[in-house]
Amino acid sequence: GDSVTQMEGPVTLSEEAFLTINCTYTATGYPSLFWYVQYPGEGLQLLLKATKADDKGSNKGFEATYRKETTSFHLEKGSVQVSDSAVYFCALNAGGTSYGKLTFGQGTILTVHP
Amino acid sequence: GAVVSQHPSWVICKSGTSVKIECRSLDFQATTMFWYRQFPKQSLMLMATSNEGSKATYEQGVEKDKFLINHASLTLSTLTVTSAHPEDSSFYICSAASSGGAVEFLGTQYFGPGTRLTVL
Numbered sequence: 001g002d003s004v005t006q007m008e009g010p011v012t013l014s015e016e017a018f019l020t021i022n023c024t025y026t027a028t029g030y031p032s033l034f035w036y037v038q039y040p041g042e043g044l045q046l047l048l049k050a051t052k053a054d055d056k057g058s059n060k061g062f063e064a065t066y067r068k069e070t071t072s073f074h075l076e077k078g079s080v081q082v083s084d085s086a087v088y089f090c091a092l093n094a095g096g097t098s099y100g101k102l103t104f105g106q107g108t109i110l111t112v113h114p
Numbered sequence: 115g116a117v118v119s120q121h122p123s124w125v126i127c128k129s130g131t132s133v134k135i136e137c138r139s140l141d142f143q144a145t146t147m148f149w150y151r152q153f154p155k156q157s158l159m160l161m162a163t164s165n166e167g168s169k170a171t172y173e174q175g176v177e178k179d180k181f182l183i184n185h186a187s188l189t190l191s192t193l194t195v196t197s198a199h200p201e202d203s204s205f206y207i208c209s210a211a212s213s214g215g216a217v218e219f220l221g222t223q224y225f226g227p228g229t230r231l232t233v234l
C-alpha cells in the first residue's frame with residue numbers, strides 16, 4: 001500500500017542553521033506530495049506542495065522538490081528561525097486527484113534554539 | 115483564503131455523554147471533508163471521509179455508531195462522539211478539500227485548528 005517515511009526526530013538546531021528533513025514515499029500511480037506544519041496545540045497548516053515530478057514547492061523559505069527517481073520529497077530551509085519550531089508532516093495523495101485521502105508520515109519534531 | 119474552522123476548540127465532558135464537533139469551510143466549498151484523530155506526539159489517523167449529501171466512509175477499525183458523521187452542506191460537517199468514554203479523549207482534526215475556485219487550491223486539504231476532547 002501507499003506509505004510515507006520521514007526521518008526520525010527530534011531534530012534540534014541552532015538558529016540560522018541549515019535544515020533538511022528527509023521524506024520518501026511508496027505509492028502507485030502519480031501521487032501529489034505535501035508538507036504540513038503543526039504548531040503546538042494547533043491543527044495542520046499546508047506548508048508547500050508539488051503535484052508532479054521535478055516540481056519544486058516553496059513557501060516561507062522552505063523548499064522541497066518532487067524526485068520521482070528517488071521517490072523523495074525532502075524538506076529544506078537555508079536558515080531556520082526559532083519560530084520554525086514545530087512538527088513537520090510529509091504526506092501524499094496517492095491518486096494525484098482532487099479529493100483523495102492523505103497518507104501521512106510519522107512527523108518530525110523540530111526545535112530551534114536561539 | 116482556504117480557512118477551516120472547528121468548534122469547539124476544546125471540550126470536557128462526563129463519561130456517557132455525547133459531544134458534537136463542527137467543522138466549517140469558511141471561504142470555499144468542500145465536497146469532501148475528512149476527520150482525523152491524533153494522539154500525543156503521533157501522526158494523524160484518518161477516521162472517516164465525509165461527502166456532502168451521502169454517508170461517510172469509515173476507515174477500518176473505526177466504529178460507525180460511535181463516531182457519527184454528518185455532512186449536510188458544502189461548508190459544514192459534524193462529528194458526534196456518542197456515549198463518550200475516557201479512551202475517546204484525543205485531539206480531533208478535520209480537513210476540507212476544495213471542490214472549486216482557484217486552481218492552486220484545488221485538491222489540497224485544508225485543516226481546522228483541532229478540537230481537544232477530554233472525557234472524565
